[in-house]
Amino acid sequence: MSALTERAEETTAPAPSAPAGTAAGYRAGRTLPLRVELVRQLKRRRTLLMGAVLALLPFVLVVAFAIGGEPEGGNTRINLMDTATASGANFAAVALFVSAGFLLVIPVALFCGDTVASEAGWSSLRYLLAAPVPRMRLLWSKLIVGLGLSLAAMVLLPVVALAVGSVAYGWGPLHIPTGGTLDPGTAAGRLVVIVAYLFVSQLVTAGLAFWLSTRTDAPLGAVGGAVGLTIVGNVLDAVTALGDWRHFLPAHWQFAWADAVQPTPEWSGMIQGASVSVTYALVLFALAFRGFARKDVVS
Template identity: 30%
Template sequence: MSQDSSPAGGLGVALLGSELRVLFRRTRTIAMLGALAAIPILLAVAVRITTGGDSGRGPAFLGDITQNGLFVSLTSLVVAIPLFLPLTVGVVAGDTIAGEAGLGTLRYLLVAPAGRIRLLVVKYIGAAAFCLAGTLVIVIFGAIIGALLFPVGPVTLLSGQTVGVADYAGRMLMMALYVTISLLGLSAIGLFISTLTSVPVGAMAATIVLSTAAQILGQLPQLAFLQPWLFTTYWLGFADFLRSPVSFDNFQSNGLLQLGYVVVFGFLAYGRFATKDILS
């Protein structure tokens, strides 16, 4: 039995390694990561120029940044979550299968033999890896530019306690993990849509539009009954990591919700992909 599973496992690892190399060497991916890195940089520079480093000027969140550069990462995440992160994730997830079909390489991947389930899993892991990479880029570049332009020191949490830089750095990593998990449901939706077409631009656009629509639906009081089921419901719940003690209620609820989307749309993607004629 081990002799049969070893080649399959080796093929899966090799396929995943190849997928990650292709994904993160692609010019489009590098450009999107660069655009995400530009969010905290532009934000910090804009705050520096408009306030001149004076913490008494501007809205409250600008004052927080000028007092402590570590808030650049947090503010950048808040700015990126509604539009920029879903946009880039939609591009990557929507391209997973449709991109290969459009290029004519999908049939060769399956003849390899990669197997349809294995290929779907590898493509999804690649999209999830981009979610993590994109989030970390925002957090890391936010911390760097914040330290360069503003003072850095102990951070006052939302609950009033003050923590050191190392403690806050750990909390920011947890926030990055939270945001990554928040985007897994969208990635699964994009994977499913990508199996429906051979036009990657259409799959990308549909995924991004659904992300925007879900956020709009979540703001309508008349549709409050839908809010617990929308994959965007807990996207901003990472503020719990700025309290002491940390509450993991939103983290658990968000994880279960995203897992539900991954399972449902993963099965839908397989159901579509398993019957899809990719040789004609």
């Protein structure tokens, strides 16, 4: 009897190397790798559709200029649109100019606002967390991929526009509306600066969309809420009665990148705009992580 008892105790005793409550070999840092999340997001139909829209916009602009003739800015004000067909660099700058106010807001709100809320809408969020994927790692993976896709969208537009514009209007220097030119190498560097500033200025939209995505199970609510509040910011910036209070609105600095399209770039506006956007974004990202860490996930 004693031998049988000892054998029974040996078979029922837990393995000393297995941590309590977790599977053997489990590493929290290896759950939901960025590569896996990136592939999942790239395969989604909304990602492909957004990329197609941004890639087609330069072709639409070329057709519009071909039908309407040379762009005219009128006699009262000279602006970047007047030089749209001067060279491929000018065409790329104009493509950014016409899309910065609204079109580029949409991919940022979409990629950062849909990411967590869509998992909740599919009722797969709780299964991801039960895998188990730590909450903070899940949010970091979602946020990094969302921001990466947003940056890719902003790079895609000027790259396609530069290629299309160079074919349609020739490769040459960037003509400054107020006079003078920038050689192609300098112009390319300025376009990189413009894209970088546009990305930083849209971080506040990304933060707002990501925070809403952790608060709702409806992806459309998170994306639409971020876009709607961005539009409200643009409307408030147009209210001149607010005076200096408008300097605290991210929308007030959204076109500060135009100072880079000068013989000698002016950085003060872009620095102020980047500071305002980053400050709001950090607060919103912190709220998203803090709220999600305490949230009772049932979807």
